[in-house]
Amino acid sequence: MIQSAPQTSSPSVGQPVDRVDGLLKVTGQARYPAEFPFERMAHAVIVQSTIARGSIKTIETAAAEAAPGVLAVLTHLNAPRLHSSPPSFVVGAAPPPPLQDQHISYHGQHIAVVVAETLEQATFAATLITVDYQEETPLLRLDDPHAQVLDNAFPDVVRGEPEAVLARAPVRVEATYTTPTQHHNPLAPAATIASWDDETLTLHDSTQGVYNTRAQLAMMLGLEITQVRVLAPFIGGAFGSGLRPWPHVVLAAISARQVGRPVKLVLTREQMYTTTGYRPRSVQRVALGATRKGQLLATIHEGTEPVAMNDDFREGLTRATALLYASPHLRTAYRQVRLNVAVPTWMRGPGESTGLFALESALDELAYALDIDPLELRLRNDTPVHPQSGQPWSSRKLRECFELGAQAFGWERRPRAPRSLRDGHELIGWGVSGSYYPYNRQPAEARVRLLADGSVLIQTSATDIGPGTATILAQIASDALGLPLARIRCELGDSNSPVSPNQGGSMLAASAGSAVHATAATLLEQALALVQEDECSPLRGASRKMILTGDGYIALKSDPTRRESYTAILQRHGLDLLEATGRAAPGDEAQRFGTGIFGAKFVEVRVDAELGRIRVSRVLSVIAAGRILNPKTARSQVIGGTVGGIGMALLEQTRMDETTGRIVNANFADYAIPVHADIPPLEVLFVEEPDLELNPLGVKGVGEVAIVGIAPAIANAIYHATGRRVRDLPITMDNLL
Numbered sequence: 001m002i003q004s005a006p007q008t009s010s011p012s013v014g015q016p017v018d019r020v021d022g023l024l025k026v027t028g029q030a031r032y033p034a035e036f037p038f039e040r041m042a043h044a045v046i047v048q049s050t051i052a053r054g055s056i057k058t059i060e061t062a063a064a065e066a067a068p069g070v071l072a073v074l075t076h077l078n079a080p081r082l083h084s085s086p087p088s089f090v091v092g093a094a095p096p097p098p099l100q101d102q103h104i105s106y107h108g109q110h111i112a113v114v115v116a117e118t119l120e121q122a123t124f125a126a127t128l129i130t131v132d133y134q135e136e137t138p139l140l141r142l143d144d145p146h147a148q149v150l151d152n153a154f155p156d157v158v159r160g161e162p163e164a165v166l167a168r169a170p171v172r173v174e175a176t177y178t179t180p181t182q183h184h185n186p187l188a189p190a191a192t193i194a195s196w197d198d199e200t201l202t203l204h205d206s207t208q209g210v211y212n213t214r215a216q217l218a219m220m221l222g223l224e225i226t227q228v229r230v231l232a233p234f235i236g237g238a239f240g241s242g243l244r245p246w247p248h249v250v251l252a253a254i255s256a257r258q259v260g261r262p263v264k265l266v267l268t269r270e271q272m273y274t275t276t277g278y279r280p281r282s283v284q285r286v287a288l289g290a291t292r293k294g295q296l297l298a299t300i301h302e303g304t305e306p307v308a309m310n311d312d313f314r315e316g317l318t319r320a321t322a323l324l325y326a327s328p329h330l331r332t333a334y335r336q337v338r339l340n341v342a343v344p345t346w347m348r349g350p351g352e353s354t355g356l357f358a359l360e361s362a363l364d365e366l367a368y369a370l371d372i373d374p375l376e377l378r379l380r381n382d383t384p385v386h387p388q389s390g391q392p393w394s395s396r397k398l399r400e401c402f403e404l405g406a407q408a409f410g411w412e413r414r415p416r417a418p419r420s421l422r423d424g425h426e427l428i429g430w431g432v433s434g435s436y437y438p439y440n441r442q443p444a445e446a447r448v449r450l451l452a453d454g455s456v457l458i459q460t461s462a463t464d465i466g467p468g469t470a471t472i473l474a475q476i477a478s479d480a481l482g483l484p485l486a487r488i489r490c491e492l493g494d495s496n497s498p499v500s501p502n503q504g505g506s507m508l509a510a511s512a513g514s515a516v517h518a519t520a521a522t523l524l525e526q527a528l529a530l531v532q533e534d535e536c537s538p539l540r541g542a543s544r545k546m547i548l549t550g551d552g553y554i555a556l557k558s559d560p561t562r563r564e565s566y567t568a569i570l571q572r573h574g575l576d577l578l579e580a581t582g583r584a585a586p587g588d589e590a591q592r593f594g595t596g597i598f599g600a601k602f603v604e605v606r607v608d609a610e611l612g613r614i615r616v617s618r619v620l621s622v623i624a625a626g627r628i629l630n631p632k633t634a635r636s637q638v639i640g641g642t643v644g645g646i647g648m649a650l651l652e653q654t655r656m657d658e659t660t661g662r663i664v665n666a667n668f669a670d671y672a673i674p675v676h677a678d679i680p681p682l683e684v685l686f687v688e689e690p691d692l693e694l695n696p697l698g699v700k701g702v703g704e705v706a707i708v709g710i711a712p713a714i715a716n717a718i719y720h721a722t723g724r725r726v727r728d729l730p731i732t733m734d735n736l737l
């Protein structure tokens, strides 16, 4: 049971309620980072390097400085010296600050910023800057023999004797899979407005974590944390691109200080391809050895990705392989190659979305090698304990996801042989994949304020980049206090509010949700304390265990007609408000249990037999993500992730010229993302599994598991339709001709 008072009215948590901020968004009242008005605001435009490696010999800024409306031009020659953040395994660390020296380590590195009265003047003046470079040959290919290979981002995971056991396994498959660079492409380009008030900096920024941005900006600028305030009440998408404070945020801050006015800096779409991260390309080798009955004996998964020159971003590329299925012998290894590329970062389902494309494709290949149904193969390798630690799972309903999905999808009607389903000129195929993302939770705090009119204000610094965080937090408070959802308001994305982690890693529902839950409970205790010795109150002497709440009232369990409203309690005690600030943090559950978020993805594709044109015609996602706080917003998350997965599988690919390092399709015309016509009706089912081992709400998180497994399920469906195994994403029609 949840540790809150019983309800007199039906609970809000678990109901598919509309977004509490929906009206603000559709009526344009929600303000996004670039939309905050300031007096005398100036505009900044960035100039980027046109080489990938070398240094600036000379940079000519005189013409730009003399151009109409120009207020300042900053380059490495006159920019203030800044401090570096610690390395990026401190989640969300900033890449090195910009304009610190003449060195260039990737194409698109910021080399100047122009500040002018208007955006047009700044844009024009930026074209007048000329640069003379000392060029060096860039390292751009993962197989470049001159590039440094790093093997220390994560330790290899080893069990048993994988190589020896693989060599003598009765059935083996082995293949190499590749995935391309892919970009987040949020609808709104990243934007920052920086304004200084004496020595205090305020930033409106497209960040997924205002505390993180505040801390890192303060460090880089040599300020106290209290001298920086970061605001991000709404953001036009991010998908991971807002998890780190990027160099342009620093440029906005130093530009504003330089000109003594607020400065707005909005990245162009093209700049979004080099300066707000991306999902790194990968080359992965998977080898599986199994018994003839389909028991995995040995698994080897090696993956390589690029890492930028002055950064150490890493992701859990092979992480899921060590725990998703039982395999007594196993080795996973993650390698990175230092290249002259822009800085990558987390992108939806980071690690798993890429890594499980390889593993789940290989499992499909193994199923055909064994002539076992691919879903059955996965069930045969389910594991009741965490295969590496041997610990029990806090909850793991992967089997239930597969079984429920199989039933709903009609999997039993699937003929096993490829190319055996046809509808006119279309080949039809069904594919399946497992899905997993780690369960994450960090400490979080919240403030809950109950006003005399019976309304509630929740404040926490968490951002809501779209998943519906404000809505679930309001639902949690509504239940904990017994106040109608309509009376509850959330203020998010302000670093002056209590601390919350980044909105990333699917962790915010468990982290901030638990904080609001705990804080609302404290507030209820405060209300009860007020009436403990209150002769006028029917609740006098009642303990927490003796009461229930609902409809704005606290009532006695033994006789619910004996009740009193929060409003009445506050009024009688002459109080304008009651306020509680609370904190919730994970305990040792992640040390005692195997944890994770699981799912199963089912896909139907139709491939034109003559043209190779691929259409995804059905997708069913079955997700076990703990307690589903709001089936409507959770479903919406899963749908969004599924669209991302379809793009990942069939369309999205950032192309870099491998001689210059320039990205050649940095725009929405040449970088294809799914449009409505690419997306069939998407079905979503949840296997409910409130996991009270993990937190009092029993919630895990759905943001990332939503995308994971879609790409391999599509690749597997394409194989089933056509008999063609494509191991390199994206899968395009020319692969199938």
Ligand code: MOS
Binding pocket: 208, 238, 239, 240, 241, 243, 346, 347, 348, 349, 350, 503, 504, 505, 506
């Ligand atoms: Mo997510 S890639 O942690 O925003």
